[in-house]
Amino acid sequence: MNKKTTQNISVQIDGKTINAPVGTTVLQAAQKAGIYIPTLCYLENIKPYGGCRLCIVEIKNMRAYPTACTTPIAQDMEISTKTPELQKLRREILELILSEHPYTCLICIDKNNCNEFMTTTRKVSVTTGCNFCANNGNCELQDLVEYLELTEIKYPWAYKEIKPEKNNPFYDIDYNLCILCGRCVRICNEVRYSEVLDFVQRGNSVIVGTAFGESQKDAGCEFCGACIDVCPTGSLSEKMGKWVGIPDKSIETTCVFCSVGCKMNINIKDNRIVNVGPKPGNRTNPLQLCVRGKFVPGDIMFHPERITTPLIKKENKWIEVSWDEAINFTVNKLEQYRGNQFGVISSAHESLENNYVLQKFSRKLMKSNNVDLVSSFPDKNIIKKIHEYYTHHKPANIENITNADTIFVIGSQTNLSHPIIENRIRKAAKNGKKIIVANTHDTRTSYFAEQNILYKQGEEHTFLLSLLFVLNNKDSGKLSNELKQEFNNFDIEKVFKHCGVSRQDIEKIVKSLLNSKNPVIIAGDGILINPYSIFNFNTLVNIQTILKKPETCKIIFLLNEGNFYGSTIAGLHPDLLPGFDELASEKNIKKWSDNWKTDLNNTKGLSGNEMVNNIAKDGITALFVVGDIPAHPNLAKLKFLVQQNMFLTELSEHVHVFFPITGFTETNGHIINLERKLKEIIPVTAPAKDVKTVWETISNLARAMQEKGFDYKKPEDIFSEINSFIDLSFATEEKAKKEILPVRADVSVKKKKLPVEIISENNYFNYLGNDLLELIPDMEDILGEVVSGSSSGSSSGSSSGSGSI
Amino acid sequence: MKDTIDAILKKHIPKEKGNLIPVLQSVQKKKGYISPESVNRISNYFRISRSSIYGVATFYSQFRFNPPGRHSIKICLGTACHVQGGDFILKALQAEIGISPGETTDDMRFDLDRVACLGCCALAPVVMINNKIHSRMSVIKLKELLNKYE
Numbered sequence: 001m002n003k004k005t006t007q008n009i010s011v012q013i014d015g016k017t018i019n020a021p022v023g024t025t026v027l028q029a030a031q032k033a034g035i036y037i038p039t040l041c042y043l044e045n046i047k048p049y050g051g052c053r054l055c056i057v058e059i060k061n062m063r064a065y066p067t068a069c070t071t072p073i074a075q076d077m078e079i080s081t082k083t084p085e086l087q088k089l090r091r092e093i094l095e096l097i098l099s100e101h102p103y104t105c106l107i108c109i110d111k112n113n114c115n116e117f118m119t120t121t122r123k124v125s126v127t128t129g130c131n132f133c134a135n136n137g138n139c140e141l142q143d144l145v146e147y148l149e150l151t152e153i154k155y156p157w158a159y160k161e162i163k164p165e166k167n168n169p170f171y172d173i174d175y176n177l178c179i180l181c182g183r184c185v186r187i188c189n190e191v192r193y194s195e196v197l198d199f200v201q202r203g204n205s206v207i208v209g210t211a212f213g214e215s216q217k218d219a220g221c222e223f224c225g226a227c228i229d230v231c232p233t234g235s236l237s238e239k240m241g242k243w244v245g246i247p248d249k250s251i252e253t254t255c256v257f258c259s260v261g262c263k264m265n266i267n268i269k270d271n272r273i274v275n276v277g278p279k280p281g282n283r284t285n286p287l288q289l290c291v292r293g294k295f296v297p298g299d300i301m302f303h304p305e306r307i308t309t310p311l312i313k314k315e316n317k318w319i320e321v322s323w324d325e326a327i328n329f330t331v332n333k334l335e336q337y338r339g340n341q342f343g344v345i346s347s348a349h350e351s352l353e354n355n356y357v358l359q360k361f362s363r364k365l366m367k368s369n370n371v372d373l374v375s376s377f378p379d380k381n382i383i384k385k386i387h388e389y390y391t392h393h394k395p396a397n398i399e400n401i402t403n404a405d406t407i408f409v410i411g412s413q414t415n416l417s418h419p420i421i422e423n424r425i426r427k428a429a430k431n432g433k434k435i436i437v438a439n440t441h442d443t444r445t446s447y448f449a450e451q452n453i454l455y456k457q458g459e460e461h462t463f464l465l466s467l468l469f470v471l472n473n474k475d476s477g478k479l480s481n482e483l484k485q486e487f488n489n490f491d492i493e494k495v496f497k498h499c500g501v502s503r504q505d506i507e508k509i510v511k512s513l514l515n516s517k518n519p520v521i522i523a524g525d526g527i528l529i530n531p532y533s534i535f536n537f538n539t540l541v542n543i544q545t546i547l548k549k550p551e552t553c554k555i556i557f558l559l560n561e562g563n564f565y566g567s568t569i570a571g572l573h574p575d576l577l578p579g580f581d582e583l584a585s586e587k588n589i590k591k592w593s594d595n596w597k598t599d600l601n602n603t604k605g606l607s608g609n610e611m612v613n614n615i616a617k618d619g620i621t622a623l624f625v626v627g628d629i630p631a632h633p634n635l636a637k638l639k640f641l642v643q644q645n646m647f648l649t650e651l652s653e654h655v656h657v658f659f660p661i662t663g664f665t666e667t668n669g670h671i672i673n674l675e676r677k678l679k680e681i682i683p684v685t686a687p688a689k690d691v692k693t694v695w696e697t698i699s700n701l702a703r704a705m706q707e708k709g710f711d712y713k714k715p716e717d718i719f720s721e722i723n724s725f726i727d728l729s730f731a732t733e734e735k736a737k738k739e740i741l742p743v744r745a746d747v748s749v750k751k752k753k754l755p756v757e758i759i760s761e762n763n764y765f766n767y768l769g770n771d772l773l774e775l776i777p778d779m780e781d782i783l784g785e786v787v788s789g790s791s792s793g794s795s796s797g798s799s800s801g802s803g804s805i
Numbered sequence: 806m807k808d809t810i811d812a813i814l815k816k817h818i819p820k821e822k823g824n825l826i827p828v829l830q831s832v833q834k835k836k837g838y839i840s841p842e843s844v845n846r847i848s849n850y851f852r853i854s855r856s857s858i859y860g861v862a863t864f865y866s867q868f869r870f871n872p873p874g875r876h877s878i879k880i881c882l883g884t885a886c887h888v889q890g891g892d893f894i895l896k897a898l899q900a901e902i903g904i905s906p907g908e909t910t911d912d913m914r915f916d917l918d919r920v921a922c923l924g925c926c927a928l929a930p931v932v933m934i935n936n937k938i939h940s941r942m943s944v945i946k947l948k949e950l951l952n953k954y955e
Contacts, residue, residue, distance in 0.1 A: 195854030200863045211859035212841050212870065219856065447849070 011077040026079055027055055027068035037081050038090060038144055040097070040232055041181040042069045046190055051182055053093050054144070057081050065089065091148050097179050098141065099155035101233065102132040106145040107153060133177055133234025137246035137280065140232035141179070162207065168216050169778035170239060170295045171228050175207050177235040184208060184227035184236060191288065193426035193448070196221045217782050220444075222419065225294035229277045239778075240298045241267075241274035250279040253682040254671060256349050256562030256664045257292040257767065260398065260420045261673030264293050266665060266684045273298035273665065273685060290419030291782070292765065292772070299776045300767060301663045301685065306646050308688040311658040318648075318658070323690065323700070330657050331704040333640045334366070337622035340603055343370035343611040346572055346694075347627030347768045348561030351669025351681055353718040354694035355563070356570035356578060357710070358626065361698045363571075364596045365707045369583060369605030370620065373572050374629055374769055375564055379533045380575070380607055383568045386557050387580050389541060390730070395676040396520065396554035398424060404554070406434045406516035408509065410540075411460055411526015415444040416783075417764045418558055421522065434516070436509055438463065438501075439526060451508060459499040461532040464539040466495045468743070470503075471510045471543060482740045483542070513547065521555045528557060538741035545740060559674050560764060562664075566672030569726065574605030579726035595725050596709055625651065626661070626694055628769025644697060647770050660691040661768070667693045668715040676730055809835050810843055814850045822851050829862055837873040871909040874916035876954040878934050880906075883922030885929040894930050895919065897944040901951060914955070 008019045013030050020029040025048065030037050040052035048069040056065040060078035065086065068079075080086070098106065105111060133139070144150075164174040180199070185208055188197040196219045200209040210219035228236045241247075247267035255262045267274045276294050300306075310326035311318045321329075334342070344362040346355050359371045377383065401407060401424040414422040422445060429435045429448035437445050438453035446452040455463040469492055472483045496503055513519055521544070527536045544553045559565060571578035581588040583605060593600045606614060608629065614620045615634040622640040631650040635641065643652060644659040652658060666687040671679050692700075695718055702710035712718050722728070765772040765783060773780045813831045817824040825847070832843050839862055848855045862868040880898060882891045899905060902915050909916040923931055928940030932947065939950055 189854065189857070196856055198854070198856035198860035200856075200860045202864045202866075209856070209859075211844060211855035447852070 009073060009075045011073045011075075011079060013079045014081055020073060022072075024073050025069055026057060026059075026066075026071045026073055026077075029073050030068065030079075030081060035081055036147075037068050038147055039069065040140060040144070040179070041183060043183055043186065043230060046186050049182055049186065051180075052097070054090055056086060056089060056093075058083055058086060087148060091150055094141075094144055094148055094150060095153050095155060098145075098150075098153055098157075100158055100160065101141065101177055101179050102159070103141075103145075103153055103157060105132070106142055107151055133174070134172075134237040134242045139234060160207075165215075169781045170223055170291075171225070172237050172239060172242070173216075174235055174237075177233045178208060179233055179235075180206060180208070181232060182208075183230040183232065187226045187230050192222070192224050192226050192423060193430060194220065194222050194224065197227065221782075222415065223291040223295065223782055224289060224419065225277070225291070226288060238275050238277075238295075240295070244269055244274050247274045247280050251682060251684045253665060253684055254562075254679040255289070255293040255297075256351075256671055256681065257296065258418050258764065259559040259562055259564060259674040260418055261562060261671055261675075261677070261679045262289055262293055262420055264289055264297075266297060268685055271685050273301060288420065288423065291779075295778070296767070296772060296776065297663075297665050299778075300646070300770075300772070301665055303647070303775055305648075305775070307648060307658065307660045309660060309690045313656055313658075323692070326657055326659065327697075327700050327704050330642060331701060333656070334622065334701070335705065337366075337640060339367050340370065340601070341619065341621040342366040342368040342624075343372075343606065343608075343620050343622070344368075344572075344624045345372050345374055345608045345611065345626070345629055346567065348373045348375045348564040348567045349664070349768050350567065350626060350694060351563060351664070351667065351671055351715075352566045352570050352722065353669045353715045354626075354667075355567040355572045356722050357695040357698045357712070357718055358624075359571040359578070360596065361702060361710070362624070363577075363592075363600055364598045364709065365702055365705060367601045369574060369601055369603060370611055371572050371605060372574050372608035372611070373564070373567050374608060374627055375561055377528060377533070377560075377564070380573065382528055382533050382537060383559075383564065383573070384576065384580070385534060385537050386559075386565070387568070389537075389555075390676060393544075393551075393555075395674075396556045397675050400518075400520050400554045401425060401522075401556070402428060404428065404433060404516075404518050404520040406436070406512050406519040407522065408436045408438070408513065408519060409445055409449075409522045410438045410464075410524060411528075411530075412439070412445075412522060412524020412558055413443055413764075414522070414524060414558070417525065417560060421556070421558065425522070434512055436512060438509075451505070451512070453501055453505055453509070456498070456500040460526050460530055461535050461539070462495050463499040463501055464527075464536055464543070465743070466492060466499060466501065466506050467509060468539050468543050468546075469495070470506050471513065472546060474510060474514065483546070483743075486743060513543075513553075516553075518552045518554075519547075521553065522558060523555060524558045525560070528559075535743065538743050541741050542743060556674065562673070563671035565674070565676060566670065566678075569672065569728075570722065574607045574610075578722070598709075625655075626768070644694060645768055645770065647775070649770065659697050660688075661697075662687045662691050662693045663767075666691070670719060678728055810846050814847065817851075819851055822853055825851060825853060825858065825861060826865075829858075829868060833868055838869045838871055840870075840872075869907060869916070869918070871907065871916065872913070874909045874913050876914065876935050877916045877918070878902075878932060879918050879920045879923070881921070881923045881929070881931045881933070882919050883926065883929075885926035886922075886931060889929040891930045893944060894932065894942050894947060897947055898932075901948065915951075 007021050010017055010019045013035055018029050018033045038054045040054050041049045050067045050070040055068040057068045058080040160176045162175045166172050185197045188194050197208055199206050228238055247269045250267045252265050255264045264276050266276050276297055309320045310323055312321050344358055346358050362368050362371050407428055426448050435449045436451045437449040440457045469487055544550050547553050575583050577583055577588050577592050589600050589602050611620045612632050612634050615637050624642045626644045628649040628651050635654040641655045642657045643655040644661045646661055664681055665684040667683055669681040673679055699710045699712050844855050844858050880895050902910055904910055904917050906917050906919040923933055930942045932939045932942045
């Protein structure tokens with residue numbers, strides 16, 4: 001019939017006619033039509049496995065009982081899914097599966113009363129009921145038993161006597177509950193590409209395991225938690241939220257730990273985070289997360305050391321006070337330090353709204369342009385450059401990585417800094433795309449690379465320069481004349497020697513880039529956290545520009561903190577007013593003075609580092625810090641220091657007033673991720689009574705100081721204010737501007753030392769400056785060596801040893 | 806050692822992942838067992854994950870993961886030997902040298918494997934040490950026998 005036009009074919013499932021495209025499996029067609037077929041091993045978006053045999057169906061004129069998940073539909077197929085014969089077979093199959101799984105809870109007639117009567121009041125600690133699994137209702141076997149109305153199991157239960165593994169970080173493993181559906185094995189190998197799990201042994205003794213029975217960590221587990229999410233039994237269970245029961249509700253929000261800004265689904269019960277994972281009832285989590293997203297929110301938001309009341313330091317002791325008292329105390333002090341002696345340092349983990357209000361407070365009320373972010377990027381101008389770049393080039397999407405035919409990753413520890421980006425790179429590699437990795441040392445990405453380049457430490461700029469030179473010599477672009485001039489006296493052989501990469505390697509990369517239809521270049525910390533960051537940036541953009549079709553090439557700049565771009569556009573930059581308006585221009589000062597109905601100070605702002613250095617010269621006397629900055633002896637000289645954070649840190653030693661702060665799961669807001677997409681943060685749990693957001697704190701302070709323009713009732717008010725002043729739709733000129741950025745073809749430049757900067761170390765595992773490794777012992781377990789080992793490796797020599805000022 | 810594995814790997818093209826089993830067999834033949842290090846090297850060469858290689862290797866009883874001892878003991882648990890009490894012999898043996906099948910003693914004196922039949926059922930139960938069959942074995946004879954191997 002209309003087969004050719006729509007490519008659809010019609011089949012009959014249980015007498016219902018269904019149209020579905022060619023290649024659809026019987027299971028998918030049935031699901032589309034709302035017909036339930038029981039499954040156990042099936043996972044959406046993963047190659048069908050046909051292991052559990054529960055999805056067997058009857059198909060007319062087909063021998064035996066094919067599995068619905070592996071059988072593609074054919075024209076006029078007649079499929080029955082629920083004949084008595086099928087149900088009988090399914091029951092038999094389920095019984096066999098259950099013969100290796102503790103099944104008392106499944107067929108117990110008293111199971112509905114179990115929770116109530118489980119705990120007894122005996123003198124010894126005895127609980128009745130069966131405590132084999134975590135009892136969080138996350139069991140597909142329970143559902144299947146109910147569906148197939150199984151009330152009795154005729155086989156004896158064969159307990160496998162495998163010792164449960166309780167010493168893994170974050171999750172427990174009990175393979176006695178495992179039914180060998182292979183979901184964890186497949187998600188680990190086919191979706192996450194961590195390749196840690198596989199079936200080992202043979203016959204009766206098959207279990208899911210790692211090579212040589214190593215611990216998960218030693219086997220290279222990245223603790224993304226995907227296997228826990230897909231486990232249909234309680235075999236893999238998170239330590240957090242174990243025994244808690246079925247969550248009340250489930251809320252989707254955005255993760256702020258890195259700039260990918262993944263959607264995350266948080267399950268809560270009684271205003272507490274049970275876990276981050278699939279919604280209850282939806283056993284598989286389509287949202288893939290990394291170790292930070294999966295395990296940190298619950299641990300950090302309910303950390304026992306979290307501060308939940310304002311504190312004032314009196315005679316070197318912290319006194320718990322009410323908000324009114326803390327606000328009054330702070331206001332009295334702040335009144336004395338208006339003007340250029342005041343400074344604000346905030347965190348790029350905070351939302352657009354919070355950081356906007358914070359800088360507005362400093363500029364409008366305190367009349368000081370000393371506002372800065374504690375970010376891991378030492379050169380404040382890099383974000384300006386990236387913004388300028390985005391005005392000519394549409395920012396890359398994460399999907400670009402999947403679609404690219406060549407991916408060139410430079411100087412990045414993507415598996416630690418942006419695991420979801422790493423996941424896309426690996427996926428591309430598995431799909432046969434060309435991956436080129438360049439770094440100072442082998443990384444996990446190298447394993448997936450077709451070409452793995454090792455350049456000498458601190459030679460990112462010469463490596464990029466040689467690449468540009470060779471590419472330019474291929475005479476690929478029309479604009480190469482400008483560069484030719486620059487490269488007049490360029491001794492390429494010397495440069496090859498400098499960076500330790502051979503001519504053949506460079507030429508091979510150039511060839512790959514030239515042959516590629518849509519290359520993606522991913523620039524990591526090695527490029528951006530570097531004394532030559534701007535130079536590297538220019539070289540990289542020039543490489544793109546002189547390609548034959550620059551518009552097909554995408555560069556992804558891996559910003560670290562979740563809202564680095566968003567915080568800068570909110571105005572937390574010493575040289576930039578909100579919306580990337582240069583402070584140096586009178587026009588902009590006027591514009592924002594009008595916007596805020598005030599007269600803005602036009603003195604150039606100090607960066608965080610300059611502020612701390614100027615304390616010694618009495619240039620700065622009062623600081624407001626959101627999050628943390630590395631402790632520095634100068635800080636003791638401050639007349640007034642306010643900190644707002646979740647935890648007391650090393651800095652708190654010098655702090656006079658401490659305000660507790662909400663975490664990102666407790667507040668509304670927006671962030672802008674590395675794709676320059678606006679993403680919404682949604683509150684998941686209510687904060688403790690005395691914990692307030694930054695904007696609430698600032699508004700209270702401003703109101704107490706009788707300043708107008710801070711009458712915000714809710715974060716939406718702030719967002720609409722920002723939206724009325726700044727264009728957040730980010731219209732980009734589609735036509736890429738071809739401009740050669742200045743590069744110096746001079747490699748004899750002396751090694752520049754990074755000005756020692758306030759940067760939150762090269763540690764991706766921090767939130768608001770709080771070290772996650774220190775706060776969460778399990779995190780320390782899995783990353784202790786990795787992080788300390790890599791920070792000296794990936795950052796370019798001179799930039800390591802940040803942390804101190 | 807590195808060279809041995811290199812030499813074996815070089816005979817195969819990395820893309821031909823199907824050659825994994827022949828490679829494992831060659832490694833076992835040359836080195837006597839499959840070590841974690843060999844698995845790492847094979848994994849990097851063929852780009853097959855370590856756990857997959859281990860999964861494949863554990864599927865076949867021909868591969869061992871411990872270095873062979875000076876003397877290798879194979880205990881038969883085939884039908885005839887089983888009927889004649891092969892299980893008792895195995896238990897006694899395990900108690901005597903303190904290892905389970907597939908393992909090697911710490912002093913590298915013995916390694917132990919169980920086999921299904923050695924083809925001399927008339928002599929059951931049998932134990933084979935270094936390719937020499939010891940017939941009609943008993944727990945007492947076993948202890949004396951082990952003393953002969955240092």
